[in-house]
Every structure is written in C-alpha cells, then in structure tokens.
Amino acid sequence: MWEYYRGKSIFLTGGTGTLGTAILCRLLNQAAPKRVFILCRGGLESAYAKWQKLLPDAMATALSQSSCVTFLSGDITLKQMGLHESDWRALKKSVQVIIHAASSISLTCPLPKLVTSIIAPSLSLAEIAMEFADLQHFVYISTAYVNSHLWKTTDRCDVPVKECIYSLGPYQEIYDPHNLEEWAGFGPQTEHEWRSVLDTGTSIEFDYNDFPWPYAYAKHLTERLLINTFMQNEATEKLLIVRPSCLGPATSQPYPGYSSLSTSSTGLAASLMLYAGNTMKLPTRSADPENEVTMDEIPVDVVVDRILSHTAKGTFGCVHAVAGKRARLSFNDWWSAVMKERRLPWLVKPEWLPLDWHSPKLHSAAKFYVILGTSFAFEDDQVSRLLAKLNAHEKLHLKLFVDEIGETNPYDLKPRRHRIRQMGMKIARKRHLPGCFVKLCCRSGPPTNQALAQKAQHSMHDYGSTLGLGVVSKETEGEVVRVK
Ligand SMILES: NC(=O)c1ccc[n+]([C@@H]2O[C@H](COP(=O)([O-])OP(=O)(O)OC[C@H]3O[C@@H](n4cnc5c(N)ncnc54)[C@H](OP(=O)(O)O)[C@@H]3O)[C@@H](O)[C@H]2O)c1
Numbered sequence: 051m052w053e054y055y056r057g058k059s060i061f062l063t064g065g066t067g068t069l070g071t072a073i074l075c076r077l078l079n080q081a082a083p084k085r086v087f088i089l090c091r092g093g094l095e096s097a098y099a100k101w102q103k104l105l106p107d108a109m110a111t112a113l114s115q116s117s118c119v120t121f122l123s124g125d126i127t128l129k130q131m132g133l134h135e136s137d138w139r140a141l142k143k144s145v146q147v148i149i150h151a152a153s154s155i156s157l158t159c160p161l162p163k164l165v166t167s168i169i170a171p172s173l174s175l176a177e178i179a180m181e182f183a184d185l186q187h188f189v190y191i192s193t194a195y196v197n198s199h200l201w202k203t204t205d206r207c208d209v210p211v212k213e214c215i216y217s218l219g220p221y222q223e224i225y226d227p228h229n230l231e232e233w234a235g236f237g238p239q240t241e242h243e244w245r246s247v248l249d250t251g252t253s254i255e256f257d258y259n260d261f262p263w264p265y266a267y268a269k270h271l272t273e274r275l276l277i278n279t280f281m282q283n284e285a286t287e288k289l290l291i292v293r294p295s296c297l298g299p300a301t302s303q304p305y306p307g308y309s310s311l312s313t314s315s316t317g318l319a320a321s322l323m324l325y326a327g328n329t330m331k332l333p334t335r336s337a338d339p340e341n342e343v344t345m346d347e348i349p350v351d352v353v354v355d356r357i358l359s360h361t362a363k364g365t366f367g368c369v370h371a372v373a374g375k376r377a378r379l380s381f382n383d384w385w386s387a388v389m390k391e392r393r394l395p396w397l398v399k400p401e402w403l404p405l406d407w408h409s410p411k412l413h414s415a416a417k418f419y420v421i422l423g424t425s426f427a428f429e430d431d432q433v434s435r436l437l438a439k440l441n442a443h444e445k446l447h448l449k450l451f452v453d454e455i456g457e458t459n460p461y462d463l464k465p466r467r468h469r470i471r472q473m474g475m476k477i478a479r480k481r482h483l484p485g486c487f488v489k490l491c492c493r494s495g496p497p498t499n500q501a502l503a504q505k506a507q508h509s510m511h512d513y514g515s516t517l518g519l520g521v522v523s524k525e526t527e528g529e530v531v532r533v534k
Contacts, residue, residue, distance in 0.1 A: 054362035055081035059144045063089045064151030066100040068310040072354045075304035093123030126171035142182050151191040157263040162251040164268035172272045176279040187361045194295040196270040199259040207336040208425040213368045218255035227367040240274040262420035287366045294353045294371040295346035303351040307465045319388045320473035321415040323491045330413045333405040334423035343381035344425040346373050355448045363439045372428040377452035387461045467495025
C-alpha cells in the first residue's frame with residue numbers, strides 16, 4: 051500500500067499537531083511521496099519550534115530540512131486559508147491527496163467560534179478541492195464523538211455507534227454515505243441547518259440534541275456539509291471521513307511513547323494527581339460503573355496507519371479509528387493506573403451519582419470530560435474490510451489494531467510522567483497554584499522525545515536515514531545532510 055504514495059503530492063493541514071506530525075513522519079519514513087505541502091501558522095520557523103516540543107531534536111531538524119516538504123504559511127480561519135493565489139495554483143495542479151487534520155480541538159469553545167475554526171474552513175477547503183486537477187482522495191479528520199449525543203437517546207449503558215451519519219432530527223435515522231439515494235433529502239436539510247448556524251450562532255438540531263460539547267456538533271455538521279459538497283460534485287468516492295476516539299501515546303511510530311498534551315487521558319490524569327479531595331463525583335446510569343464504564347483510547351500510530359492504508363486502498367465514507375469493543379479500557383483499568391501514579395498519600399474514590407452530565411454538582415474534571423461516566427461501543431467493521439484488501443506483507447508492517455489490555459500488558463501511565471507533569475503545570479497556571487505543588491503531586495519522568503533520542507537505535511544517524519534524508523555519516527553526525 052505504501053506504493054500508492056510513491057510520486058504523489060499530498061497537502062496536509064495540521065502537520066505540526068500531534069496527529070499531523072505522526073502522519074508526516076510515517077509518510078516520509080515509509081513511502082516515497084514526491085512532495086508534502088504543509089499548511090501551518092508561521093511557516094517553517096514555527097513548525098520547527100513545534101516539532102522540537104514533540105520530537106527528538108534530530109528528527110525535528112530532519113523534518114524541517116526535508117527536501118520533499120514545502121511549508122505554506124497560512125491559517126485556516128482566514129479567507130482561502132491565508133494562502134497566495136500562486137500557492138493555490140501550485141496545489142491545484144499537483145496534489146492528489148488532501149489530509150485535513152487542522153482543527154480547533156477546544157471541547158468547550160462556543161459554537162459561533164467553531165464556525166470559523168472547524169466548519170467554514172473545512173467546507174471552504176472541500177470547495178477549493180473540487181478545482182484540483184488530479185484529486186484522488188480528500189481525508190477529513192473528525193472524531194468518534196460526533197455521535198456522542200446518542201448517549202441521551204437511549205437507556206443503554208453501552209451505546210452502539212455505527213460508521214454512519216446519524217440524523218439529528220426527532221427520528222433517529224441512519225445514513226450511509228455509500229447510499230446516495232437515501233442521502234438526497236438529507237442534503238438540503240443540512241444546508242438549511244448550516245445557514246441557521248451562520249445567521250444565529252445555533253440551530254434547532256444543536257439545541258434539540260444534547261451534545262457533550264459544541265465541538266462534537268461542529269464536527270457532525272462539518273461531516274454532513276462535506277458529504278453534500280462531494281455529492282453535488284459527483285465525487286463521493288473521494289471523501290474519506292476518519293473518526294479517531296481519544297488519541298493515546300504511540301506504540302512505535304514516530305517513536306514509542308510519542309504523545310502531546312492533546313491526549314485527553316493524560317490531561318485527566320494530571321487533574322487527578324492535583325486533586326486534594328478523597329472522593330470525586332462522577333455521573334453515570336450504570337449499576338456497575340467500575341466495570342461497565344469504558345474509555346476508548348487509540349495509540350496515535352494506529353490512527354495514522356488506518357488513515358494512510360484506508361486512503362491508499364480507496365475506502366470512502368465514514369471510518370472509525372478506535373480501540374473498539376475488543377481493546378477499550380474499563381474505568382477500573384484506567385483509574386487504577388492513575389492511582390498508582392498519584393503522589394499525594396491518599397487515594398481518590400469515584401463517587402458515582404445518577405446525575406446529568408451537565409450537573410453543577412460534578413467534579414470540575416467530570417464537567418469538562420463530560421463522557422467520563424459513559425460507554426460507547428464504536429463499530430469498526432471498515433477496518434476488517436480494509437484487511438481483506440491488504441496482502442500479507444503489507445499487514446506485517448502496519449499497526450492497525452490496539453493491543454488488548456491484560457495481565458501481561460497492563461495499562462501503565464509511567465511512560466507519560468513527563469507529559470502528566472507538563473499538563474499539571476498548565477492546570478496550575480490556570481488555577482494560580484504554585485509550580486512546587488505540581489512537582490509535589492506529579493512524578494517526574496524523562497521528556498519522552500529527548501530520552502528516546504539518547505537511545506542508540508534512535509540516534510541522529512537513524513533519524514536522518516529513516517526520514518528519507520539520506521544516510522548521515524558518523525563524521526557529519528551533529529548536522530543532518532540532505533540528499534537532493
Ligand atoms: N487529540 C485527540 O484526542 C483527538 C481525538 C479525535 C479527533 N481528533 C482530531 O484530530 C485532528 C488533529 O488533532 P490533534 O490532536 O493532532 O490536535 P493538535 O495537536 O492540537 O493539532 C492541531 C493542528 O491544527 C492546527 N491548527 C489549529 N488551528 C489552526 C489554524 N487556525 N490555522 C492553521 N492550523 C491550525 C495546529 O497548528 P498550530 O501548530 O499552528 O497550532 C495543529 O497543527 C483534529 O481534527 C482533531 O479534531 C483529535
């Protein structure tokens with residue numbers, strides 16, 4: 051499947067983010083694309099600064115010096131993403147694959163703001179994409195929680211979610227983007243809804259459905275608007291919508307443990323480290339929450355491999371990138387791992403209450419992560435279909451599934467200590483707590499990126515060669531040599 055990318059040009063937005071950086075590394079490492087255009091705020095300089103926080107120095111340097119990466123300084127909230135007409139001309143002429151990963155990931159940001167940071171830019175990019183001479187795939191990165199409003203539509207404790215579009219009307223209808231006839235009546239309704247969001251900052255659909263965050267609704271509406279655009283242009287088969295659940299640290303690519311502060315379970319763990327109480331009020335309707343409440347976390351490299359292989363094999367429509375029923379965590383697994391890391395000498399016990407997820411009585415972390423007392427059974431049948439299209443050699447070199455948590459592979463937060471402490475510092479700044487309190491509460495660990503850089507197998511020599519930059523000789527170690 052890597053052959054698909056040989057000689058292709060890719061336009062990647064969000065290439066400095068957690069997911070985008072991992073996509074870029076994997077592409078350069080494994081495939082031989084002709085060019086990757088990266089849209090980023092502040093261009094090369096700021097991309098390099100961001101990669102330095104995510105990657106070992108040598109790897110950040112290698113990416114920023116790669117001769118097949120072109121940096122386009124832009125901002126998705128601006129008209130035409132702030133790019134020059136000449137940049138668009140170059141993109142329209144040469145790009146075959148667009149991966150749109152740039153997005154606000156602020157869960158609580160109000161809907162009117164998400165119009166400019168999620169919905170409008172994605173729609174505008176899709177419209178421009180229709181003018182690309184040789185576009186083969188447009189990949190939109192959404193979230194599995196676009197359908198989290200389903201929690202409120204049933205009494206079940208484990209809510210099944212299909213790789214489809216759920217209508218937000220009074221009747222829960224399901225649309226499969228593969229079936230155009232069914233979609234026909236739904237399109238104009240979505241346009242009407244979008245007009246309402248633009249004119250009034252909300253819509254009946256948003257008000258009627260109880261989404262945990264405006265972010266989830268914004269992604270839901272974006273998915274439907276994109277389907278409309280591609281359908282109207284008879285290009286439905288070019289649109290792939292990938293819905294990751296919660297991104298977790300990488301198992302191996304770009305390096306084991308690669309992660310950032312956008313990992314929600316890390317943020318949640320940090321707030322528990324700093325919590326001085328001994329009980330935490332959490333909402334649930336489950337009779338046995340410790341075992342029935344679940345958390346779906348997927349290593350970022352599994353998401354990357356699913357995105358790149360689905361794209362290469364021509365999957366279209368909606369695809370979940372999730373741990374799924376097989377490998378999601380029980381609340382117990384997760385909570386025990388957090389308590390093991392906690393430094394304050396008393397443990398916190400969850401106090402499960404039959405409260406609404408917007409109840410003011412909840413602990414602040416539960417108010418923010420709202421879905422903490424829920425369980426979603428995300429279907430991921432599309433990955434089984436994908437497997438059937440891959441040969442044995444391809445399967446061997448892809449990481450498409452999450453390892454199950456068990457006795458031999460317990461869920462462990464130890465490798466994330468550095469990120470948990472960083473997140474603790476961020477929380478402390480907001481709450482005006484002293485840094486020394488964070489140091490007292492959060493264990494220290496080596497910065498994942500630099501620690502790994504010191505390991506022999508991840509030396510600068512390896513980074514230079516694996517990122518397609520040519521071999522760096524021992525004599526020139528310290529500077530990355532580019533092969534033109
Ligand atoms: N994190 C998760 O657990 C998770 C789960 C499900 C889905 N997702 C989705 O996955 C995608 C990537 O998320 P992530 O976790 O990688 O987030 P991230 O680390 O915060 O990265 C977001 C990326 O979007 C870019 N971006 C944001 N606003 C922009 C703007 N106005 N103009 C240009 N670029 C902008 C950022 O650029 P800068 O470097 O300039 O800030 C960054 O490269 C998003 O679509 C997100 O909704 C994430």
